[in-house]
Amino acid sequence: MKRFVDLADFTRGEVQDLVALAQRLEHHPEPRSLAGKVLGLLFMNPSLRTLASFQSGMARLGGSSFVITPGQGTWQLEARDGAVMTGAAAEHIREGLPVLASYCDALGIRAFAAGEDLAADLADERFNAMAALVDRPLINMESAINHPCQALADWKTLDELPGPARRKFVLAWVSHPKSLPLAVPAATVHMAALRGMDVVVLRPEGFALPTTVMERARQAAAASGGSVAETANRAAALEGAQVVYAKEWGCTSHYGDEAADRELRRPLKNWCLRNDWFARAADDCRVMHCLPVRRNSAIADEVLDGPRSLVLRQAFNRLPAQMAVLHRLLRP
Amino acid sequence: MKRFVDLADFTRGEVQDLVALAQRLEHHPEPRSLAGKVLGLLFMNPSLRTLASFQSGMARLGGSSFVITPGQGTWQLEARDGAVMTGAAAEHIREGLPVLASYCDALGIRAFAAGEDLAADLADERFNAMAALVDRPLINMESAINHPCQALADWKTLDELPGPARRKFVLAWVSHPKSLPLAVPAATVHMAALRGMDVVVLRPEGFALPTTVMERARQAAAASGGSVAETANRAAALEGAQVVYAKEWGCTSHYGDEAADRELRRPLKNWCLRNDWFARAADDCRVMHCLPVRRNSAIADEVLDGPRSLVLRQAFNRLPAQMAVLHRLLRP
Amino acid sequence: MKRFVDLADFTRGEVQDLVALAQRLEHHPEPRSLAGKVLGLLFMNPSLRTLASFQSGMARLGGSSFVITPGQGTWQLEARDGAVMTGAAAEHIREGLPVLASYCDALGIRAFAAGEDLAADLADERFNAMAALVDRPLINMESAINHPCQALADWKTLDELPGPARRKFVLAWVSHPKSLPLAVPAATVHMAALRGMDVVVLRPEGFALPTTVMERARQAAAASGGSVAETANRAAALEGAQVVYAKEWGCTSHYGDEAADRELRRPLKNWCLRNDWFARAADDCRVMHCLPVRRNSAIADEVLDGPRSLVLRQAFNRLPAQMAVLHRLLRP
Numbered sequence: 003m004k005r006f007v008d009l010a011d012f013t014r015g016e017v018q019d020l021v022a023l024a025q026r027l028e029h030h031p032e033p034r035s036l037a038g039k040v041l042g043l044l045f046m047n048p049s050l051r052t053l054a055s056f057q058s059g060m061a062r063l064g065g066s067s068f069v070i071t072p073g074q075g076t077w078q079l080e081a082r083d084g085a086v087m088t089g090a091a092a093e094h095i096r097e098g099l100p101v102l103a104s105y106c107d108a109l110g111i112r113a114f115a116a117g118e119d120l121a122a123d124l125a126d127e128r129f130n131a132m133a134a135l136v137d138r139p140l141i142n143m144e145s146a147i148n149h150p151c152q153a154l155a156d157w158k159t160l161d162e163l164p165g166p167a168r169r170k171f172v173l174a175w176v177s178h179p180k181s182l183p184l185a186v187p188a189a190t191v192h193m194a195a196l197r198g199m200d201v202v203v204l205r206p207e208g209f210a211l212p213t214t215v216m217e218r219a220r221q222a223a224a225a226s227g228g229s230v231a232e233t234a235n236r237a238a239a240l241e242g243a244q245v246v247y248a249k250e251w252g253c254t255s256h257y258g259d260e261a262a263d264r265e266l267r268r269p270l271k272n273w274c275l276r277n278d279w280f281a282r283a284a285d286d287c288r289v290m291h292c293l294p295v296r297r298n299s300a301i302a303d304e305v306l307d308g309p310r311s312l313v314l315r316q317a318f319n320r321l322p323a324q325m326a327v328l329h330r331l332l333r334p
Numbered sequence: 335m336k337r338f339v340d341l342a343d344f345t346r347g348e349v350q351d352l353v354a355l356a357q358r359l360e361h362h363p364e365p366r367s368l369a370g371k372v373l374g375l376l377f378m379n380p381s382l383r384t385l386a387s388f389q390s391g392m393a394r395l396g397g398s399s400f401v402i403t404p405g406q407g408t409w410q411l412e413a414r415d416g417a418v419m420t421g422a423a424a425e426h427i428r429e430g431l432p433v434l435a436s437y438c439d440a441l442g443i444r445a446f447a448a449g450e451d452l453a454a455d456l457a458d459e460r461f462n463a464m465a466a467l468v469d470r471p472l473i474n475m476e477s478a479i480n481h482p483c484q485a486l487a488d489w490k491t492l493d494e495l496p497g498p499a500r501r502k503f504v505l506a507w508v509s510h511p512k513s514l515p516l517a518v519p520a521a522t523v524h525m526a527a528l529r530g531m532d533v534v535v536l537r538p539e540g541f542a543l544p545t546t547v548m549e550r551a552r553q554a555a556a557a558s559g560g561s562v563a564e565t566a567n568r569a570a571a572l573e574g575a576q577v578v579y580a581k582e583w584g585c586t587s588h589y590g591d592e593a594a595d596r597e598l599r600r601p602l603k604n605w606c607l608r609n610d611w612f613a614r615a616a617d618d619c620r621v622m623h624c625l626p627v628r629r630n631s632a633i634a635d636e637v638l639d640g641p642r643s644l645v646l647r648q649a650f651n652r653l654p655a656q657m658a659v660l661h662r663l664l665r666p
Numbered sequence: 667m668k669r670f671v672d673l674a675d676f677t678r679g680e681v682q683d684l685v686a687l688a689q690r691l692e693h694h695p696e697p698r699s700l701a702g703k704v705l706g707l708l709f710m711n712p713s714l715r716t717l718a719s720f721q722s723g724m725a726r727l728g729g730s731s732f733v734i735t736p737g738q739g740t741w742q743l744e745a746r747d748g749a750v751m752t753g754a755a756a757e758h759i760r761e762g763l764p765v766l767a768s769y770c771d772a773l774g775i776r777a778f779a780a781g782e783d784l785a786a787d788l789a790d791e792r793f794n795a796m797a798a799l800v801d802r803p804l805i806n807m808e809s810a811i812n813h814p815c816q817a818l819a820d821w822k823t824l825d826e827l828p829g830p831a832r833r834k835f836v837l838a839w840v841s842h843p844k845s846l847p848l849a850v851p852a853a854t855v856h857m858a859a860l861r862g863m864d865v866v867v868l869r870p871e872g873f874a875l876p877t878t879v880m881e882r883a884r885q886a887a888a889a890s891g892g893s894v895a896e897t898a899n900r901a902a903a904l905e906g907a908q909v910v911y912a913k914e915w916g917c918t919s920h921y922g923d924e925a926a927d928r929e930l931r932r933p934l935k936n937w938c939l940r941n942d943w944f945a946r947a948a949d950d951c952r953v954m955h956c957l958p959v960r961r962n963s964a965i966a967d968e969v970l971d972g973p974r975s976l977v978l979r980q981a982f983n984r985l986p987a988q989m990a991v992l993h994r995l996l997r998p
């Protein structure tokens with residue numbers, strides 16, 4: 003394994019192998035397996051879980067890590083080809099990325115969507131421009147349109163649920179004060195489809211996931227025996243749901259238009275996941291969210307503090323999932 | 335030992351055992367004793383000594399650490415129950431704390447006083463709300479009303495003084511441009527009392543330590559054969575003093591009222607610890623301060639650079655003291 | 667070796683030994699040689715390469731490191747003797763530095779020029795005031811007038827060039843939106859002179875390197891069989907050049923005068939290193955720069971992306987060069 007940048011690069015069986023490795027490392031530590039190895043972590047955007055879980059995971063495998071946060075103790079990085087750099091950015095990614103890569107055995111990059119041009123973000127231009135400059139094992143720590151570490155942790159979390167394989171998986175848009183990127187919803191719908199679940203994307207008008215995202219999920223579903231549908235009808239979506247994965251994202255009908263986004267979400271404050279959403283869901287329907295979550299805006303206290311919530315387990319699973327990725331990338 | 339959040343949780347003998355372990359680790363390194371262990375460090379407020387000494391101490395014991403500083407590379411954390419999170423904070427402590435704890439073997443938390451409601455700060459509500467969410471070994475890296483790591487380092491520093499056990503210990507209020515929290519004075523008066531010293535709190539009118547702080551110290555003194563008194567009379571306080579522990583703190587008569595605090599401290603610029611304060615102190619009277627210290631505002635150069643000063647030794651002792659705490663918390 | 671603060675503290679042979687050690691560590695890892703050792707890294711100014719390469723290098727030798735960035739998660743540090751500290755700085759270097767040093771086995775300090783008083787910066791007053799307070803092995807991670815880590819990495823890079831020993835070395839001033847410090851040009855001219863090269867400093871009027879810098883380089887050249895000259899004549903300087911080391915720095919004729927500096931550099935936008943500069947240089951003339959570099963302001967894309975560029979190799983060499991320094995300072 004040379005890169006972990008997209009779950010779609012792997013077959014269902016390969017993902018299952020990674021999850022099995024994560025389970026093994028969770029229960030049988032290998033505290034010297036990455037001794038002498040160094041992981042570089044480049045955060046173009048803030049982080050709590052990702053930073054802590056990667057540093058901890060690398061340490062638990064006997065390795066070390068360093069953190070670079072441009073614009074905070076470091077200068078900003080320019081990414082445009084041919085730029086005449088007389089502005090704020092003191093360094094270009096064409097120097098910064100190869101140099102950082104040369105200091106480590108693997109590099110993780112977090113680079114969120116610019117949020118202006120949907121096509122550019124769907125093509126993951128910002129992340130890919132940086133990734134193309136790295137000749138070391140590379141990890142996507144969340145890009146404009148992907149978050150494979152979260153998807154892998156969520157896969158493990160779903161595997162841990164008791165009973166028969168879960169079937170109906172609802173990715174439900176929930177309210178947030180402002181626009182958020184498409185990375186997690188895009189990764190989640192694909193992940194659930196690749197597992198062979200019956201995926202329903204529940205979202206208000208104006209927030210449909212982009213066609214390329216839905217199409218990719220449908221292809222994964224086709225190969226795995228699942229399905230992917232989309233609706234704005236909450237009652238229909240939640241009927242019989244076995245997993246509700248709540249997530250906030252920005253409007254796609256007017257992508258990058260903050261004013262339009264604000265208008266569209268103004269009447270949607272009631273898209274806060276509450277207990278009454280589960281009236282016709284499966285009795286043991288569980289709730290997922292990638293965190294951070296705004297309580298009582300996206301999900302009500304009664305749900306987060308209730309027995310349906312898997313959010314802490316999902317977050318914990320970032321640790322063994324990423325340890326498996328590091329092990330696979332760096333273990334000779 | 336499950337938690338190190340308050341020196342008052344331990345008997346005098348237990349503290350002495352910790353100090354003995356600190357002395358052992360200072361002189362006989364155990365560079366592999368915490369191999370594979372990970373310490374999480376959550377700083378809600380700035381740090382220099384605490385950050386460096388915990389990271390160094392963990393490394394010297396063979397372990398690793400990671401640092402999270404919300405609001406700086408990470409989002410802010412909400413703490414209020416039932417908050418509708420549509421403001422600046424992107425995550426609630428009810429998710430953030432359990433998640434961070436799940437990534438490490440022990441967690442240190444720094445959370446200063448909000449400085450608005452004396453009762454809330456005396457009850458250490460902010461720190462305790464976070465601590466209640468952590469199911470791992472926990473360390474108080476300074477809360478609203480406590481700083482047990484400093485107190486333990488200071489205990490070791492006092493033990494290192496030559497001659498008979500020191501008796502008269504003066505905690506002296508000194509000048510600072512603005513209000514500072516009560517954590518160190520509260521921890522210090524209790525620590526000296528628990529050692530059985532004769533403690534005098536010297537402070538101007540308006541800066542009396544809260545009754546609950548004094549009462550707790552008196553109880554510790556009663557059990558250890560010491561005493562605790564309070565005065566605004568500098569000459570009386572310093573008469574025969576063997577240790578002067580200088581510290582800045584905010585007015586308590588108008589707690590949280592910045593304007594009143596400013597008025598009260600305006601005429602107190604001469605509360606800067608100078609050599610002439612020691613005219614009637616013991617010849618070998620020593621000076622302590624937890625640092626950082628504002629030179630020539632709180633303590634004059636002539637004192638800090640003179641032979642009475644123990645401040646560098648106190649700061650160094652943070653390292654072995656905290657190594658002892660980590661060893662006790664994490665060594666199987 | 668007790669300190670690595672200035673390449674001029676070492677003979678040419680001693681530098682060659684360090685470079686040989688760097689080459690050995692690059693090719694023959696010693697992943698346990700600094701086990702249990704802790705490196706403190708104090709950054710008064712931003713960093714990317716230095717931070718990452720020191721943390722990685724220490725980890726690759728089995729040691730650990732911690733990072734302190736005053737003013738960012740930590741309070742600012744006061745350096746003036748006798749200051750009455752009622753302003754922004756909460757701590758004086760007279761406490762901060764000895765304390766940090768007491769937590770580690772070696773300390774690296776980055777402290778750029780204040781850029782106001784040329785004599786003070788040439789005397790490296792800010793760095794030296796801090797260095798004088800440190801009783802541990804010390805590393806200069808770039809001071810007002812020096813950058814020995816960069817110079818050592820550059821020496822290794824020059825050693826790696828094929829063919830006969832390079833002779834003509836041109837340190838060429840290039841354009842930058844604003845004034846930058848003299849640390850790298852001063853270290854570079856001395857480094858090349860100590861190697862015995864024929865050094866030409868090419869810079870526009872107003873940007874002559876200070877006499878003390880040139881004089882020091884001339885003394886090094888005299889001992890090594892090289893030479894040091896200075897000119898504003900680009901064609902003459904580049905004639906037969908075998909290495910062009912591009913660097914930005916501030917005007918020295920009106921040091922610290924931002925308005926004068928701006929006026930002086932306004933007509934100098936064409937001092938951007940382009941392919942046509944090499945018309946009469948040696949065929950295999952190579953280009954160096956310490957990074958970060960502003961593309962198409964200081965150096966054109968066509969040069970940075972062309973075969974002459976050594977900038978990525980220079981940056982990589984920071985890692986083994988600094989590992990050699992750490993090994994020499996900390997290996998018992």
